[in-house]
Amino acid sequence: MSGEPSSSNPMNSHAIRLLSPEEAAPRLGQLAALLAEAVEGGASVNFVWPMTASKAEAWWQGALASHARGERLIFWAGSDEELHGSVQLVLAPQENQAFRADIAKLLVHRRARRQGLGRALMQAAEAEARRIGRTLLTLDTETGSPAEHLYAALGWTKYGEIPGYATCADRSRRAAASFFYKEL
Incomplete structure (x- = not known):
């Protein structure tokens, strides 16, 4: 699947690709800019805030190293x-959880929102x-956010809520x- 479009929404031109580590590494700047834009x-x-390019690049360097591993x-x-957007599938490393993964960092640029790209x-x-x-x-998200509504609409099951869990951007x-x- 790497390098090939895996999905495309007929309403727009957003092709979705699963990147290989070799394809992802040279895109560090674009991925960092997307993260910074989302946080801002x-x-x-x-x-x-403030979300700096250096903070975003440092985070993505770690994510890209994890991807390469x-x-x-x-x-x-x-x-x-x-x-226009990105999401990650983080594979559970535990031997007894080889059937599980976490969804992380669903990011959609503000100019591309409300077009079905997150979905x-x-x-x-x-x-x-x-x-x-x-x-x-599994995943977690801010309660009441547009992302929470998206996950529910996609058939995800909410199993809990923790008050005061994270400081807003x-x-x-x-x-x-x-x-x-x-469950898939």
């Missing part, structure tokens, strides 16, 4: 030149999880987190 737009993805899969949505990225990640034998997926408050799973 208020996304609750583990960072607070086979610990995660990185999906790219957009053209070769322009990144398409999630569907691509779920399809690849199925293909590689990962039949239980703008540092204005500590938001609750909702936890979801999906």
